[in-house]
Amino acid sequence: MLYQSPKGSIGTTIENRIATVEFAHPTSNCFPADLLRGFTEEINSLSENPQVLVIIIRSSGTGVFCAGASFDELLAVSNLEEATRFFSGFANVINAMRSCSKIIIGRIQGKAVGGGVGIISACDYVFATMDSSIKLSELSIGIGPFVIEPAVSRKIGKSAMAELTLASSDWKDSEWAKSKGLYTKVFAGQVTLDIELAQFSSKLASYNIEALLEIKKTLWEGTENWDTLLYDRAAISGKLVLSDFTKNALRQLKK
Template sequence: MIMATYQTLEIERAGRVATIWMNRPEVFNAFDEALIADLRDACIELDADVGVRVVVLGGRGRHFSAGADLNWMRRASGYSEAENLDDARRFSAMLRGLSEMSKPTIARVQGAALGGGTGLAAACDMAIAASDASFSTSEVKFGIIPAVISPYVLRAVGPRHALRLFQSAEKIDAQRALAIGLVGEVVAPDQLDAAVAKLAETLVGCAPQAQKAAKDLIAAINARPIDDAVSEETAQRIARRRATDEAKDGIAAFLEKRTPAWLR
């Protein structure tokens, strides 16, 4: 597969794990139009690559992402409403593309993850933070709101925590982020890569089509009442999955004490 060349990113591969490195350390990986476009295209490329089983999102340098580039914000402040809408739609499409990848995604967070940087971490399926990481939905300090990132932050922390974060713009540390569900694990900075690699290895060991089906299951069932419709839908989903070749091979491999096909 021919890999694209990106202006603001580096793609690093290690076996079946691909890491998207935001590569603007001189501005703390703040994003602008170019980085947004590159991230969207990289997600599409890696999602289509059958050799990639897990995607990690990280930032080069001291910080994960300081959010919106100030020069981008300055340009946007002069846009018409229609131009601002087009700009916001591109940002929204990038986050949705990251969130809806068919394979597991891990945010590798160190240093600052501010504004849209918090949104990027929340849009990934999982997040591991270094103990020096900090997070903030700081938009109200600039007279704007965290609208585009809100579905992903809400999904991670729930409305009660989001109400405080979105209105106070306060900065929280990694332990607070862990407590409210924004990240799933906090480790010492020098252990961050090892922790991400360990989780990625665990994910690679699982059935890829089942992982995609599990992700779809959560999207379909979350926040719905446990009623007859949900009970029937979940029964149908497991029945369909048991009938797949992947499931049949996985169960047989376990019983026969052999390696399943997806690990060969």
């Protein structure tokens, strides 16, 4: 186990050149700041690990894949520096996945909200179940999906991004997500998904490591400015989360 605390855990197993990274949090697999740091560090470490060719990202349990940012921590931030630092945690994760030298496969078993959709978007290939609906609810609480927007728009396009963002109370089902390019394949259940995932990842891990590295670079061409862009976006989110509108909205959601 790489990291474990009352605020969640991250564990990694490596077998046959495939690393499986699993994150967990008791509140619908959400991400507090320290879990974001641990996740970023693990992706960066695996990128440098010569024993790994493929990375699978998954969350614990059979329910929600990821509820995004921790509402408890969003309510706790009291100044712009703290708030920007928190949202920079998601910027760090996405940039780590983007610059990782290994192909990253997402294993999505359930619903994803906000930052969870951003993590899915930063995967190179995604297996999901029919239960894996998505929502970007940020506007409804007075902020916006600014940090994750480049990653999501890269996958689904600006028009679909606008549809997903502006209808912030609406869930989009897995077929919608697949039709827009967020999901690569959708399965009726987790058993079938895991069988297909095992076969696909094993085949991928048998390929030429240099070829995989070069295709990874090709897939992410044109995103080099994210090293600056995502942190500029974190500052926007950091400013907005301090507003009375957002604080009140978060308190209502926690009731």
